[in-house]
Amino acid sequence: MTLLQIEDLKCHYITDTGAVKAVDGISFGLERGEILGIVGESGSGKTTIALSIMGVLPANAQCSGTIRYDGTELSSLPEHEKDTFRWNDIAIVFQNSLEVLNPVMTVGMQVCEPMVSHKGLSIREARKKCAELFSRVGLDTVWMDAYPHQLSGGMRQRALLAMALSCGPEVLILDEVTSSLDAFARKELQEMLLDLQGGQGYSMIVISHDITFVSSIASRMIVLYAGKVMETGPTQDVIRSPRHPYTRGLINSTPDIFIYKDMWGIPGESPTGEHHAGCPFGARCTQSIDVCRQVSPQLTACGDGREIACHRGGIATLMAAKSIEFSYHLPDRRSVRAVDGVDLDVGEGEVLAIVGQTGSGKSTLAHVLAGVIHPDSGEVSFMDGKVHGGNNGHGFGGIQIVFQDPFSATSNRFTVLDAVREPLDINDIGNQEEQLDMTKNALELVRLPSSDLFLSKYCSELSGGQRQRVALARAMIMRPKLLIADEITSALDVSTAANTLRLLKGLQNRRGFAMIYISHDLSLTLKIADRIAVMKSGRIVEVGNAHDVMLAPYDEYTKQLVGSRIGFCCHSHHNKKT
């Protein structure tokens, strides 16, 4: 049953430069006995939510909306009535700042204070209880008579926790409690909180920018951006398969959730509290459409206990392939089933890696998905239309391919300029000058010189790595929504491959196009892929979140594949004989 219900909370601060919006219409509920996590970056309004629940916002803050605790409407109560709920029913553990505790009162006194005030205990009884609380949070009771400045940051945080527990509240709000803690202290706190929830039945709201911490204790998670809720849902689901582009970006930016994946930030800056119409994330979103700039999306349920605020219903499916089959016909009337009933889909802005060994059919699948080869059966839909109409490479915002062999991907006789602007030329896009401009831009994207000298070089004069980048530029000039990269680094030597790959991933992150990355190299894909599909003999045997597939596969073949690593790495699960 819902213990704490927040409805349409709106808060803004009045400053010298006008009104700054902190929270813009947030609603959520906290069930009894659950731990709810609220994550967001600074400026997203998380602390404001905590303060408004407690009713201790600064004088220049104005709020509207209702806060209901156990049926009682808190926000409209007068101060002295709010005081009866404070600490008794709802307590907050503040972020450990320098002066969060009164510097001229002992820590013990401050912990006892609410007990005396709310529970009517005598000082002696309160001190006894205080000692119990101290030992529960792992503080030596000798610190009861110390002053706040004599405690270290971690100890102060525990004292704050002890203080919050002192009156036995139903709800605990924890505001950024890990920011001053080291790894050990963080782990201890995590265990302590889980124990409090399980053993003592506390309900908690954990507010933090530390997603890792929140995901380790919260059962449900809310993602905030610029004062609005972007996504909610069960923690594991939200982390493993985020539905909102912002959530995905946040997870990609956090190095210790998926530890093998490279860290990439979200391009752009957080909004600074000015008012704009439309979705607050719109400016940084790579899949935004017109309405995103005009109307703010509402939070709507999308199944499995999840909610999302997005006009496109979350990360939209860009390409969906159903029951694809394709066989090669050999001269001696035999046919080889290259693709044997494949279902696959790719979401906007996502990197899907298709991993398999030679002859697994991955390249063929790639060509089918691109529309270059017509499948025997099944269909591929891309955005609105079907793919094998074959014209998805003809214009902007379509599908582009980059091939494995750079020497055959580009013609020897073509100059760099001609090679890169070829697609524009073929489709009659733009005049000479515009094409030249776009070519230069594309070359700059892939970090090749855009000087006239370079433009007039023949492709035969370039190295393999350079030619691969020219091919990439050629693909990028058409601003694809989906890029299919077919083993693009296997013909390059190691450092060129590394540079090319980082370039590609950087482009992908910034431009937000989806990518199907085909490779036989597992470690590589772990670094860049969101999802991995393992292919064997024309079938997809396993598909899912990259880390799950690599680190906890369920399919036999996948396990063998993973086990075949012979790297230097000392992790046991790679060397374990399955």
Next chain:
Amino acid sequence: MSVEQPVITSAPHPVNIRKMLDGVGNTTSKFTIEGKMAMIGLLIFVMMAIFAPFFAMYPPGKITGESLEPPGSAHLLGTDELGMDIWAQICYGARTSLVIGLAVATIAGFGGGILGILAGYQGGSIDQVLMRVIDVTMSLPSFPLLIVISAFLGPSIFTVIIILVLFSWAKPARIARSQTLAIRSQAYITAARHYGANPWYVIRKHILPEILPILIVSLIGISSYAIIAEAGLAFLGLGDPTSKSWGMMMNYAIRFSAIYFTPYWLWWLIPPLIALIALLLCLAFLSRDLERVLDPKLRALEGVK
């Protein structure tokens, strides 16, 4: 072949008068009404002092009228016990106050400031010694000592100025020192010195511009203090009898035995009283406004005291 270390000293550029005036104009325009009124008031006093012979109709030291004449057409503010024109005494008294204020402020302010900068920049034993001296100076009870010393050394404007300077150089020195220390620890100073800047460059280019505004504000404070001190000493009878200071006027008035039982105090005692208060209030409001206008810079350096 030795390699010459390039030393950065920018070519001495002429003090840009235009820029300074612009700066002054810019600053004063941000004043409040009180601030602007204070500036005007101060200017009036300065005019009064400089052009005293023109404002006053009679010389102050000469007996030009009946004794204790009430204010009238001949004597604007009446005359004192000896028959000397009071309005003239007020005008010339402005000279005394302003001269003392200016002299003490400039000498103590700049002298102290320079000492503070040097101590703060050099550090080491010079700094330690200066700190001790400043501490002791500031913990001396100034006014009683002032009375005693001026009593012993005899009254003269010169002596008074010297003593006042000795008592008021410590505060600007301390301020200058702490600001110098704060600036010296900044990374951009380290960078400049790494490039080869000599101490004079650093002081001229970085420290002086930062300190000057604060010093100027404290200058006004020092001149207020000096004016009050001189007036106080004169009031007690320890002032220079030849100087026509307002404090002396009040002293003479008070020592007139029946002063409180006669109406004479109205035109003998009140004018110097009001003149003093007016001048001090002008200085005070001016100082307040200046401080407020220069505030963003002050606030940035305020953490270090």
Next chain:
Amino acid sequence: MLEKDTREFIARFLITLFVILAINFFLPRMMPGEPFSTTSSSVQGEDVIVLTEEQRMYYRDYYGLDRPVHVQFATYLENLATGDLGKSIYYKMPVREVIGIHLPWTMFIVFSATILSTILGIALGTLSARNRRKRSDRLMMSGLIACAEIPSFLLGLILLLLFSVHLKIFPLAGAVTPFAHYGSLLDQAGDIVYHAFLPVLTLCFAQLTIVYLLTRNTLITVTTKDYIRTARAKGLGEHVVWTRHALRNALLPVVTRTGFAIGMLMGGVVLVESVFSYPGIGMTLQTAVISRDYPLIQGILLVVAVSILLCNLVVDQIYRRLDPRVVV
């Protein structure tokens, strides 16, 4: 072993004391001519002090003017140690006695003014901090600030002229009505208060604004601190938050400032006493200076300086014990 800070403080105290003693000692000896040879000194037509031969002998001996300087200084210190401050020329009594008569009056008005200005300053400052945005507050603040810029003796003079001369409510001079007979202790106390009222008021104004501003600003700063938010969140009630958490932190610097205020007032009390002809140590100093009563001057200077220094020392120690953040 005392803390480093305290050691430094005491060192500074001793050095300052020594400087004062040295000035005290050397000043009269720096005057042109022998200090006790002139028997006529026309100081602005004031009393001419004539020293008898006997007196001159006494002083010569007391000051040891015929002995070398360092011996003189030693004698001087020795005399001080035994509490012998010499004999006043003007009053013809031991300096110690003269000071003993007049010092209590000064102490009385200084302490009264300090207490009054502290209480009033804290009250007004608290009020001002709570009513920060209102027009009336801004007026009060400007008024008090303007008041503070007027030197105390001028303010005293205005009060004197207005209330004693013009309105004739308060007396013109003295600590008590001369030759008065009192019916009861209460009457005597009343008379004392009646005479002390204006001087105390004047001295009070001198400190009031500083205390007021300090209280106000400290309170305003304190109310933005995190621990006030914590206290509010604990549901302790506005009153407890204000007193136990806000005031306790804000008043710390104010209370210690009070101690320094005493020191500052002692410095300016001379002028105020002169204005009101109040027979405290200030007026005595003025008389002594005008009549060139060197022993008395030195004695008063010493007493004033030492009491100010003592005050500062006591205040510093109290502050260290009140604020747990300062290591004692």
